[in-house]
Amino acid sequence: MPSRTPEAWPHGAVVLDAERTRFALWAPDARHVSLELEDGSSRPLQPQADGWFMAVEQCPPGTRYRFGIDGEIRVPDPASRAQDGDIDGASVVVDHQAYRWQHPHWRGRPWHEAVIYELHVGVLGGYRAVEQQLPRLAELGVTAIELMPVGQFPGARNWGYDGVLPYAPQASYGSPDDLKRLIDSAHGLGLAVILDVVYNHFGPDGNYLHRYASAFFREDRHTPWGAAIDFRRRQVRDFFIDNALMWLLEYRFDGLRLDAVHAIDDPEFLGELAQRVRQRCDPARQVWLTVENEHNQARLLERDYDAQWNDDGHNALHVLLTGETDAYYADFAEQPTAQLARCLGQGFAYQGQRNRHGTPRGEPSGHLPPSAFVLFLQNHDQIGNRAFGERLAQLAEPQALDAATVLLLLSPMIPLLFMGDELAAPQPFLFFTSHHGALADAVREGRRNEFAAFSAFADADQRQRIPDPNAPATFRASRPQVDPIRAERTQALYRQLLRLRRQFIVPYLPGAQALGAEVLAPGALCARWRLGDGRELRIDLNLSAQPVEQPPVALQPLFEYPPPAHSLSPGPGLAPYSARASLGAVAPTPDLDGERP
Numbered sequence: 001m002p003s004r005t006p007e008a009w010p011h012g013a014v015v016l017d018a019e020r021t022r023f024a025l026w027a028p029d030a031r032h033v034s035l036e037l038e039d040g041s042s043r044p045l046q047p048q049a050d051g052w053f054m055a056v057e058q059c060p061p062g063t064r065y066r067f068g069i070d071g072e073i074r075v076p077d078p079a080s081r082a083q084d085g086d087i088d089g090a091s092v093v094v095d096h097q098a099y100r101w102q103h104p105h106w107r108g109r110p111w112h113e114a115v116i117y118e119l120h121v122g123v124l125g126g127y128r129a130v131e132q133q134l135p136r137l138a139e140l141g142v143t144a145i146e147l148m149p150v151g152q153f154p155g156a157r158n159w160g161y162d163g164v165l166p167y168a169p170q171a172s173y174g175s176p177d178d179l180k181r182l183i184d185s186a187h188g189l190g191l192a193v194i195l196d197v198v199y200n201h202f203g204p205d206g207n208y209l210h211r212y213a214s215a216f217f218r219e220d221r222h223t224p225w226g227a228a229i230d231f232r233r234r235q236v237r238d239f240f241i242d243n244a245l246m247w248l249l250e251y252r253f254d255g256l257r258l259d260a261v262h263a264i265d266d267p268e269f270l271g272e273l274a275q276r277v278r279q280r281c282d283p284a285r286q287v288w289l290t291v292e293n294e295h296n297q298a299r300l301l302e303r304d305y306d307a308q309w310n311d312d313g314h315n316a317l318h319v320l321l322t323g324e325t326d327a328y329y330a331d332f333a334e335q336p337t338a339q340l341a342r343c344l345g346q347g348f349a350y351q352g353q354r355n356r357h358g359t360p361r362g363e364p365s366g367h368l369p370p371s372a373f374v375l376f377l378q379n380h381d382q383i384g385n386r387a388f389g390e391r392l393a394q395l396a397e398p399q400a401l402d403a404a405t406v407l408l409l410l411s412p413m414i415p416l417l418f419m420g421d422e423l424a425a426p427q428p429f430l431f432f433t434s435h436h437g438a439l440a441d442a443v444r445e446g447r448r449n450e451f452a453a454f455s456a457f458a459d460a461d462q463r464q465r466i467p468d469p470n471a472p473a474t475f476r477a478s479r480p481q482v483d484p485i486r487a488e489r490t491q492a493l494y495r496q497l498l499r500l501r502r503q504f505i506v507p508y509l510p511g512a513q514a515l516g517a518e519v520l521a522p523g524a525l526c527a528r529w530r531l532g533d534g535r536e537l538r539i540d541l542n543l544s545a546q547p548v549e550q551p552p553v554a555l556q557p558l559f560e561y562p563p564p565a566h567s568l569s570p571g572p573g574l575a576p577y578s579a580r581a582s583l584g585a586v587a588p589t590p591d592l593d594g595e596r597p
Helices: 127-140 176-188 234-250 267-280 311-322 327-332 336-346 380-384 398-410 437-453 472-476 484-508
Strands: 012-015 021-026 033-037 042-044 052-057 064-069 073-075 116-119 144-147 165-169 192-197 217-223 226-229 255-258 288-291 307-309 373-376 414-418 513-521 524-530 536-542 556-561 578-583
Touching: 021 064, 033 052, 042 052, 116 127, 127 144, 127 176, 127 484, 165 234, 176 192, 192 234, 192 288, 234 255, 234 267, 255 267, 267 288, 311 327, 311 336, 311 373, 311 398, 336 513, 336 524, 398 484, 398 536, 398 556, 398 578, 484 556, 513 536
Parallel strands: 116 144, 116 414, 144 192, 192 255, 255 288, 288 307, 307 373, 373 414
Antiparallel strands: 012 021, 021 052, 033 042, 033 064, 064 073, 217 226, 513 524, 524 536, 536 578, 556 578
């Protein structure tokens, strides 16, 4: 085994060769740090400048260890590459170079080809069980899977956003090599793999950084999860940037989605992370960086990041499909059709307008390409943050949902599906954790109190019906099941739309630009884009129960839902709950007749 340079990964345990490992811990509040091994022996780490403690020891891969702090407590490595069990178990030395990749020459896919399928590894049964799903997803037309966070969290059940050891893949899902094999298998099927990462906070259970590295946090600024992380410090910035590089270089993930970057009060950190990633990754690779950002900061998408999850688009669609206007949907209650049109024509609905709290939100986004926005009908948040985790298949008129799916899969924005969407899964996706004691009680009550702003849960007794996040039954209820009849019909629609997208839209997305969107009637609109080859793509959508008059469209039909033979109002107008996609002709004209349903 060749020796490697420890400076490549300054935090944690880095394997140098077959027998030696370099251990490093940033512990500026500690007086003494020791390496505590599974055989009961203890070896001191040597103090270095700027709060570091380091040592090189005869510890081969597989060694179990903890760090001792001032002879008072023993803690896992905050940069543990794997855990022997839960967060309080021993950390494990991992040799990332030992895995033999079956598809070492994979270089990824261009961003404009992305059709993303978000999933929760635990609900689907672990890394190996997800691997079994990959052929079906590739055949459907998915081009990338996105894993909800897998950094080690307390217990065996969690969404992943309560992680405390971000370098260690969750042990209850499988081993580091199991995760690598999942990614390797995906690459063999032409699928990219994205990881959702959480750099805005640590979970409430199992985080010992306050004891020996309080400088990780700044008490003068707080987030919804507590004291903000202090990204002004070089050691803190490197902790998270090196984590991003580990996932991309050692595990060969094809991209990262940064969770809630609006809670990272340091735009310079976000820029540096993106730049370091671009510098360290092989320029021949396609590496995707996307964000979730409540602030709608278009400037992040101008250079450093490929795209943002477009919550505005989802929220407007959700109001149109369900009529719900509680809580944050109130921002879309008055003009959801116009706001959806603004998203399709300009990216964000909120580009500086005031929200329901009177606060300006967002930046102008009309100059960005459509591919800078990830559009979705559902995701883990928008389902799981409901009291009972209902999916749109249980909330919306089925034909309206199908019509919205046409928009999702044929618009030039990047489509994201949530696991089970393509099966019309009737099961909920609930919020679940596996906390214990007082923390479990606090999470349960906090979860129920979140819904006080919703009219259906204004009464405390009503909120008691909300499922307990810590109950194993809550986790089990979130596993998507298949209703064969509904699943086959829905999968057929997804398969057909993704085939059309792949053939007639994806090749022409580079250089595409929005031409605007027009409201036709409440719930109905027309959106137009200029594709990279100069053709016009047009989508006419009616999510209302009323037909909409409309002059004939002078473009070739690409897809119509429902099919003309089943339409309640055939002709140039839009039937209730309908969608029509059309393309401008070029010479030679594509054989659209052979592709239309």
